[in-house]
Amino acid sequence: MPLTRRDFLKISSAAVGATALASGLTSKIWGLDGDPVANPGTDGDTVVPTLCELCFWKCGVLAHVKHGHVTKIVGNPAHPLSLGHLCPRGTGGVGLLYDPDRLKKPLIRRGPRGSQHFEEVSWDEALDFTAKKLLEIKEKHGPEAVALFSHGFGGSFFKHLLNAYGSDNVGAPSYAQCRGGREVGFQLTFGAPVGSPETIDLENSRVITLIGSHLGENMHNTQVQEFATAISRGAQLVVVDPRFSTAAGKAKYWLPIKPGTDIALLLAWMHVIVQEKLYDRDYLEQYATGLEELTAYLLDKTPEWAAVETGIAPELIVETGRFIAGARPASLIHPGRHTAWYGDDAQRARAMAMLNALVGSYGRRGGFYLPTKLGVPKYPGVPAYAHKPKPAPDKPKGVAYPFADETLAHGLRDASFPGTAAYDIKGWIVYGTNLMQALPEPRKTIAAMEHLDFILAIDVLPAEITGYADVVFPEATYLERWDDVAVTPYKEPYIAIRQPVVAPMFDSKPGSWIAKELAKRMNLAEFFPWEDAGAMVKKRLEAGGFDVAKLKKVGVHVAPHKPVFIEEGLEPAFPTPSKKIELWSKQLADAGLDPLPKYTPPEEPPAGQFRLLMGRTPTHTFGRTTNNRFLSEVFSENELWLNAAIAQERGLQNGERVWLVNQDGAKSGPVRLKATQRIRTDCVFLVHGYGHKSNGLRFAKGRGADDAALMTRVRIDPLMGGTGMNVNFVQIEKVTA
Amino acid sequence: MHRLPVETVTTRLNHAIDPSLHIWGWEITLYLFLGGLVAGLLILTAALELTRRQRPTSAALQWMPLVALGLLSAGMGTLFLDLEFKLHVYRFYLAFRPHSPMSWGAWILLLVYPAGLLLALGSLPETTLRRVPLLGRLALRIAAWSQQNRSLVLWTTIAVGAGLGVYTGLLLGTLTARIQWNSAVLGPLFLTSGLSTGAAFLLLCKLDAVERALLLRWDLAAILVELLLIAAMLLGFASGGASAQLAGAALLGGPWTAAFWSLVVVTGLLVPLAMELLELRRHLPLVALTPALVLVGGLALRAILLAAGQDSGYRLLP
Amino acid sequence: MSSKRYVMVVDTRLCVGCKACVLACKSENNVPDGYCRDWIVEDIFGIFPNLRAEIRSERCNHCSGAPCVDACPTGASHVSEGGVVLVSHHKCTGCKACIAACPYDARYVHPDGYVDKCTFCLHRVQRGELPACVGICPTRTLHFGDANDPSSEVAQLLRTRRAKVNHPETGAEPNVFFLT
Structure with a gap:
């Protein structure tokens, strides 16, 4: 016989009739104090708008500073990418700023490479030594022998430095190790890469198809915001993932596909859509070429065929194919982001692009927008780069990747093995990317470094790669520095600034300062005519007629909306050779590659693996x-x-x-x-x-x-x-x- | 689809709360035990006097109210040790919260002292009271009052003692968020256990034969009632709904089963019951072991219910 | 006495369990390391491949019949404006009766000795702002407002959507609602 709390309350209340009075007497009369609502006191004396760098999305944030201490970071409501909301990392900038493990002073290596044995030195010593080493390489091997590995907004100053120095060998693992395949697949089909932020109008989509993309776990603020908005507006999801991702948990259809067989599924969907003529005929007639070739190619790519490969029942393939087409044109096959999976990734991206084309989503609301951006003039008076660098040696000798439109980071690494590429790389500058985790085959990375004359690492934290560097520069975090003006192609044209919230801690310095100091020491000072990055930003903004004071106060300037959808009267341009969406790709055929995506069954894991x-x-x-x-x-x-x-x-x-x-x-x-x-x-x-x-x-x-x-x-x-x-x-x- | 989650992941990891509640330890165990024991001692001391209609002759009983107050102080000491913000302890006495058993307890504790003191002053010999430094005269006057109003003093002591004994059980029993404590049996059970441990404590002292015989009978009765109450509690668990089943699980096949049955039921109740029966029937001389086992059982009862109950929250339910 | 009833409405369909709410709360309220006032629970139902998920951002339910307030011997735990349950640090002895009384295990002992928990950011709400977790939430899963105001967003959500509370059988009448 459970005694409920209520029973007790009744009993206790009844038993002591006077208790109510007593209770009233107690806190009111005896208690000399009331119950004021406590304020935790984390609001800043000043609130500084700036741009986040916990990832590379560049959301606008507001940093609260109290007595010189950053207490909290919240979203900037004026910024189009954050709209006042942040992902968990955005709030966590404080954890980066006050990380006790931050690099604090310039370091010069004293032990063998990788021994993590360093001596703290002065900036002058470290900068002089670095400049001397870089000039030696230029002297002995030419400027192209130095490569820059870079990730993050602050890398622009080092790219500029390297270009001035005479090399254009700038590789970001975010291309060949991440979104490169996708960019190429879409470029080949629509004539433009997807870019970052992805040019997708998630919030207006009615059906969203995710191929291995795990939105919600992959947390790009604006995208997840729009993803949730779409769901709240009733959008349905088709999630293709071997894993029951967070997104799969919200999906109408979760297809737990056998890994590596996505192209088979995509072809079978297209088979259904083409066979049943569920595509957007007018759109295709107006904007696309190659539907006939595609139709013929798809004849045998039946759901039954794909079912065997993917492990997804043919009826389900038919049903989901119809479902995707049924919501056109607001049916978005999400292009994904990290797509370096199976080596046929550009072709898989092509298949996804083609599927988007069939449902007519490209250039349409709920599909893909064609981004707009604001122009900001260059800093006046910076001389043109004097030297025209040799092309990057980022592929093995005799190998061509005809559609690579950025430099391959792992290719630059591999070119450090003497004699394997067009010419040898002898020096690395590594900015903000931990090559030991960002590149596959880390042992190969270590072996490559054995051959180098010099490695410079610039970072905020002692990531693994800094342990192999000859010189390590402690960079100020994004909360302690200026960076260049952020000009982002987006639905709305806007610019935003990153400005320091607090002074650099320890002996850390902004990347812009480091690059300029190195330039001074390599006779390249004329390329850095500004006093500091803040002055540079100010001058650029003034030259563009922007209100600098207002930008500093608000953090962002948003210009009036311009049409980004066909529905808004935009006439879409497809900068392919045919000026049309290329379903069948002549470019690929001419290069001796498959003009239509070919499915190759993946290798099976051996038993027990x-x-x-x-x-x-x-x-x-x-x-x-x-x-x-x-x-x-x-x-x-x-x-x-x-x-x-x-x-x-x-x-x-x-x-x-x-x-x-x-x-x-x-x-x-x-x-x-x-x-x-x-x-x-x-x-x-x-x-x-x-x-x-x-x-x-x-x-x-x-x-x-x-x-x-x-x-x-x-x-x-x-x-x-x-x-x-x-x-x-x-x-x-x-x-x- | 399925009602119960196959997997639950939470980010919560608050100290002493997650993954399972663990806020009260030995301090509260000891406090609950001593509270029950003191309740038993006061009630039995008063009851003996009422039954025999004469002031206690044995020194043990004369001093017992003061001993009880000493034990209660020790219990309040451990309670104080458990407080996370000790400087704020005075706040208990700046409020009376009628819905809070903890508040009732705090005030009952304060009532126990004058009651116990009155009882003691009326029991102790005049010669002893005269020796009280400075306050000897006052002590004698109070003792006189206590003796003149003996019946009132005795019944007040019993009432306050009962309040104390029931309160220790009610304290847990009203915390219905801990589904294992959510039982009306807990109050009477803790009171009965308090009486039993009180009797056992007294039986360890030097008493006369009549007192001894009375206490032995009373303890037997208390043990029997306690067994019945435990049976009622377990039956309640076993026959109840999902939450009751879960509440009982710790004692019926769960992690605390072995300790509960061996220490509380067998060592603390069944063995003493048998030994006390033997003693009464065969007039065997009392050994100290029996009361000692009762005390161990009483302590174990509180320790086990406190530990097992804390972790019986709603989070275990779907 | 105010006639407001502040409630939180959590749209589980939108929540991706990113934990921004947890961290924003920790920043806003200076919650010590190793503690949290709100948290994410992810429940998975079923057997591969027939699965269903529910993700909830949880916190103190600010119950209308708060057992913690009843259990508090000193009046430290009290009902404040709009039914928000608060702990006055200066009155708390750390006896932990409220922790044991809370069916949702939403409270903990702050390292400074008092019992602590979610406040619905009443200090922000009083000046017209949203609780920190609601303000940050990138999926707009969290909604906050006065349920007694029929025109409020929360009142409308509760009228038009299917809502549930955690463990209604406690009888505590929680004021955090989950839309499913």
Whole structure:
């Protein structure tokens, strides 16, 4: 006979009739104090608008500063990318700014490369030494022998420095290791890459199809905002993913596809749409070429054929194909972002682009917009680069990737092995990218560095790559520096600025200052005629007629809307050779490549092994934030996702620690097992960016497993040289004490 | 589809709250035990006097109210130790919150002292009271009053004692968020257990034969009632709905089952019951072991219910 | 006595469990390391491949019949403006009766000794702002307002959508609602 709380209340109230009075007497008369609402006092004395750099989306934020201390960071309501809201990382900038493990002083290496043995030196000594080394390389091997690896907005100053120095070898892993395949696939089809922010109008989509893209876990603020808006407006999702992602949890259709077979599914969908003439005929007639060739090509790409490959029932393929077409033109096949999976990624992106074309979503509301942007004049009086650099040696000798339109970061690495490429790379400048995790085959990266004359790393934290550098420059965080004016192609034309919120801590310096100081020491001072980046930004803005004071106060300037959709009267341009959407690609045919996407069945994992897939968590940006103690409060290490039935079969317990060993014997650190219903039985999944080895990352070191270390095999995309990385297989071993 | 989640992931990891509640430890165990014991001691001391219609002759009983107050102070000491903000302890006495058993308890504790003191002053011999430094005269006057109004003093002591004993159980029983404590049995159970431990404590002291015999009978009765109450509690768990089943799980096949049955039921109740029966029937001389076991059982009862109950929150339910 | 009833409405269909709410709360309220006032729960139902998920951003329910307030012996836990349940730090002894009384385990002992929990950011609400978690939420999962005002967004959501509370059987009458 449970006594409910209510019973007690009744009894106690009744038993002591006077208690109400007594109670009234108590706090009111005896209590000399009331109950004021406490204020935690985190509002700033000043609130500074700036741009986030926890990832590369560049959301507008408002940083609250109290007594010189950043107390909190919130979204800037005036900024089109944040609209006042932030992803978890945005708030976590404080954890980066006050990370006790930050690089604090310039370092010069004293031990062997990779020994992480450094001496703290003065800026002058470090800058003089660096300039001397870079000039030596230029003297001996020519300026092109220096490559810049860069990720992040602040890299612009080093790109400028390198161009002035005489090299154009700037590689970002965000191309060949990430979104490059997608850009090429869309470029070939529509004549323009998708870019960042992706030129998609998610919020107005009625059906959103995700091919392996895990929006919501992959947390690009604006995109996730629009994704949620679309759902709240009743949009339906088709999610194709071997894993029951967060997005899959919201989908009308979750298709747990066999990894590596997406092209078969895409072709079968197109088969259904073309056979049943569900496509947008007027749109295609007006804007596209190659429908006939495509129709013929698709004849045998039946749902029955694809079912065998993908493991998805043919009826379901037909149903979802019709469903996708049914919502046209506001039916968006999301282009994805990290797409370096299987080595046929540009062709998969082509298939996705073609499917978008069939439903007529490109240039339409709920599909793709054609971005607009504001112009900001260049800084006046900067001389033209004197030297016309040789093309990048980013491919092996005799190899061509005809559609690569950016430099391949891993290609520059590989060119550091003497005699393997058009010419040798002898020096690296690494800005804000941890090549040890950003590139696959980290052992190859270490071997390549053996051949270098000089490595300079500029970073905020002692990422692994800084341990191999000869000189390490501690950069000020984004909250402590100016960067260039941010001009972002978007739905709305706007510009925004990053300005310092607090003074640089320790002996750190803004990248702009470092680049200028190096330029001075290499007789390139004329290329940096501004006093500092703040002055540079001011002058550029003034030259463009912008209100500098207002921009500093608001952080952003949004210009009037211009048409970005056909519905708004925009006449879409397709800058392909035919000036049309190219379903059948003459460019590819001319290059001797498949003019229509070809499906190649993936290699099967050997018995007892699983295909290793990697992805994102909303709380972190690769390994860049995994040392951020504040963010780690809600996600402190990655877990290995393994199908629960398989785990049970193997006697593996949820939560126990395991090692991963890949097909080449590469072994991960111990990682916690997540035995889950949420993944297929033939693959496992890791969030990228864990398993740090740098001693300086005192929080992150040894947490979780590093997927990059297990990516000892890549499959190169013949169109653009991207490194497909989902081609590694791992076996799982119990951690033995 | 399915009603119960197959997997639940939470980001919450608050100290002492997650993954399972663990806010009260040995301090509260000891406090609850001593509270019950003191309640038992006061009630039984008064009851003996009422039954025998004469002031206690044995020194143990004369001093017992003061001993009880000492034990209560120790209990309040451990309660104080458990407070996370000790400087704010005075706040208990700047408020009376009729809906809060904790508040009732705080005030009852304050009532126990004068009651116990009155009882003691009326029991102790005059020679002892004369020796009270400075306040000897006052003590004698109060003692005289206590003796003149003996019946009032005794019944007041019993009432306050009962309040104290029931309160320790009610304190947990009204915290219905802990589904295992959500039982009306808890108040009477803790009171009965308090009486039983009180009797056991007294039986360890030097008493006369009549007192001993009375206490032995009363303890037997208390143990029997306690067994019945425990049976009622467990039956309630076993026959109730999902939440009751879950509440009982810790004691019926869960992590605390072995400790509960061995320490509380067997060691603390069944063995003493058998030994006390033997003693009464066969007039065997009393050994100290029996009351000691009762005390162990009483302590274990509180420790186990406190630990098991804390973790029986709604989070365990779908 | 105000006739407002502040409630939070959580649209589980939109929530991606990104935890921005958790971190924004920690920043706004200076919540110490290792503690949180709000949190994410992800429930998965079913067996591969027939799965369903529900993601909830949870916090103190500011119950209309708050057991914690009843359990508090000193009046530290009290009902403030709009039914918001607060703890006056200067009155709290840290006896933890409220923690045990809370069916939702929403409270914890702050390292400084007092019991702490979500305040619905009443200090912000009083000056017309939204709670920090609501303000940051990139998916606009979280809605906050006065349920007694029929024209408020929360009142409309509660009228037009299917809403539930966590463990209604506690009888505590929670004021955090989950739209499904």
